[in-house]
Amino acid sequence: MSETSWPPAGCALVTGGSRGIGAAIARRLAADGWPVAVNYRAGAEAAERVVAEIEAAGGRAVALAGDVSDPAAADALFEAAETHFGVPVLALVNNAGISRDNLSPSLTDDEWQAVIDTNLTAAFRFTRRALKGMMRARTGRIVNISSVVGLRANPGQSNYAAAKAGLIQFTRTAAVEVARRGVTINAVAPGWIDTDMTADVNRELLDAVPAKRAGTPEEVAACVGFLVSAQAGYVTGAVLTVDGGLSA
Amino acid sequence: MSVSKEQVQERVVEALASFGPDADTITPSATFEELDIDSLDLVELAQIVEDEYGVVLKGEDMKELKTVGDAVELITARAA
Numbered sequence: 001m002s003e004t005s006w007p008p009a010g011c012a013l014v015t016g017g018s019r020g021i022g023a024a025i026a027r028r029l030a031a032d033g034w035p036v037a038v039n040y041r042a043g044a045e046a047a048e049r050v051v052a053e054i055e056a057a058g059g060r061a062v063a064l065a066g067d068v069s070d071p072a073a074a075d076a077l078f079e080a081a082e083t084h085f086g087v088p089v090l091a092l093v094n095n096a097g098i099s100r101d102n103l104s105p106s107l108t109d110d111e112w113q114a115v116i117d118t119n120l121t122a123a124f125r126f127t128r129r130a131l132k133g134m135m136r137a138r139t140g141r142i143v144n145i146s147s148v149v150g151l152r153a154n155p156g157q158s159n160y161a162a163a164k165a166g167l168i169q170f171t172r173t174a175a176v177e178v179a180r181r182g183v184t185i186n187a188v189a190p191g192w193i194d195t196d197m198t199a200d201v202n203r204e205l206l207d208a209v210p211a212k213r214a215g216t217p218e219e220v221a222a223c224v225g226f227l228v229s230a231q232a233g234y235v236t237g238a239v240l241t242v243d244g245g246l247s248a
Numbered sequence: 249m250s251v252s253k254e255q256v257q258e259r260v261v262e263a264l265a266s267f268g269p270d271a272d273t274i275t276p277s278a279t280f281e282e283l284d285i286d287s288l289d290l291v292e293l294a295q296i297v298e299d300e301y302g303v304v305l306k307g308e309d310m311k312e313l314k315t316v317g318d319a320v321e322l323i324t325a326r327a328a
Contacts (some may be wrong), residue, residue, distance in 0.1 A: 135292050177288060 006230035008139050010090025011035040013081050015068050015126065018043035020195035021145065022095040023050045024217035028225045030059030034091055037081035041067045041096070060085070068096045068122035069114070074129040088133040091228050094123035094167075095145040099197060101156045112159045119163035120170070127174060131183065140183040141228040144171045145220075148191040148243045164189075168239055175237035184236035186227045190220045191243025211244030251301060253324045260320055263296050264289070276317030283316075293319070301327045 012029045016022040018040035027050065030036045036054060038061055040047035047063035054061040062084045066073045078089055097119045100111035123144050134140025149157050150164030168187050175185035192198060192206060194214045206214060220242050226232055227240065241247050257276070265271040269283040280290065290313070294305040303326040313319050 132295050136295070181288075181292075 007032065007034045008090050008137070010087050010137070010140075011037060011081055011085040012091035012093070012228070013037045013039065013077060013089045013126075013130075014093045014095055015039045015077075015122070016041070016096030017093075018047035018050060018063075020197060021190060021193060021217045021220045022093075024221035025093050025095060025224045026050055026061065027054060027057075028218070028221035029091065029093070029228060030054040030061055031057065032225055032229065033059075034228075035060040035062075035085045035087070037061070037077070037084065037089070038063050039066055039068070039077055039096065041065070068126065069117040071125065073122070074125045077126075078129050078133075088137060089130055090134060090137060090139060091141045091143075092126060092130040093143045093145065093224060093228075094126050096122065097145065097147075097197075099157065099160050101160070103156055104158045107159060115159040116163050116166075119160065120166045123167055124170060127170075127185065131174075131178060134183045135178060135181045138182045140181075141232075142174075142183070142185040143224050143227050144168075144185070144187045145224075146171070146187040146189040146239065148189050148241060148247050150189060151239075151241070151247045171239070172237045179236050182233075184227070184232065186232075186235060186237065187239045188220060188223050188227065189239055189241045189243065189247070191215060191241070191246040193217060193220055193242075209244040209246050210248065213244065215242060215244060251324065251327050253320060256301070256324045256327070257320045259296070259300065260293070260316060260323070263293050264316065267292070274316055276320065277315055279315050280313065297323050303327050 012034040014022055014026045017026040017038035026036045026038045038047050038050050051061040051063045064077055064080050066077045081089055100115050102111055127142055130142055144167050146167045147164040149161045150168050171185050171187040192209055192214045223240050223242050261274045264274050267289040290310045297303050303323055
């Protein structure tokens with residue numbers, strides 16, 4: 001199947017796009033020609049800055065508030081994005097994520113559930129919502145931001161690991177289900193990336209990274225950009241690690 | 249919303265044809281199995297029906313459907 005015109009007549013939605021990896025992904029997709037809906041939960045100012053940067057670079061973007069763990073969020077955000085840009089969402093990046101680190105013996109139900117709700121259940125709901133339009137359009141790209149922790153143990157993150165590992169297998173299964181509709185679903189598994197989320201983590205852990213450095217949000221965004229591109233049309237159900245060799 | 253059986257039939261044939269089979273093979277007595285229409289196709293048909301007629305077809309509804317005519321009858325009845 002040839003992808004003669006890319007991006008197609010659609011827009012992109014990036015959840016958790018106000019900062020860190022999500023902001024870099026939003027900037028990247030905008031640079032690649034996608035109108036981008038930048039979802040945020042609390043960082044309105046940061047999201048507006050991302051939108052301003054995209055617009056200053058000649059792109060199109062809109063900031064959309066919404067907590068992805070709210071069961072109504074997917075419908076609300078898709079409608080808002082599609083109304084704003086006047087085209088369906090044909091690229092979805094499930095990036096929004098939280099961590100509530102604790103060792104398993106003392107991990108609370110709330111810490112478990114909050115991470116599962118935001119990092120796994122929300123990605124399922126947004127994917128289900130996205131597939132309605134993508135299957136009809138016979139094209140679409142979904143990228144789920146997993147984690148190296150979904151592949152490799154990291155003490156103190158059993159809830160995060162369970163959600164991110166679940167996200168990988170959800171990605172593979174859904175990808176196979178819809179492959180013949182021209183829709184691809186892939187996962188990107190970042191390792192140690194310099195963001196607010198890793199700011200408080202012990203830097204000595206970087207010694208375990210073969211590349212001996214942290215990655216940048218832009219290095220993750222470049223991989224997402226590829227998976228969303230026309231050239232990646234035959235890549236589906238894949239997990240692309242971006243971790244300096246940590247999971248190798 | 250009230251729609252005629254003929255309108256539903258026309259839309260269902262159009263939708264099913266977009267999944268692969270030739271439109272002239274999609275007769276009321278044709279089974280989904282004969283037409284090589286599988287579960288993913290039926291999910292998409294259900295979405296089209298929901299969007300256009302406001303008729304929600306659940307998984308158990310779809311499992312009962314064997315022929316094109318079954319689908320047209322069910323959608324027409326629900327849309328009435």
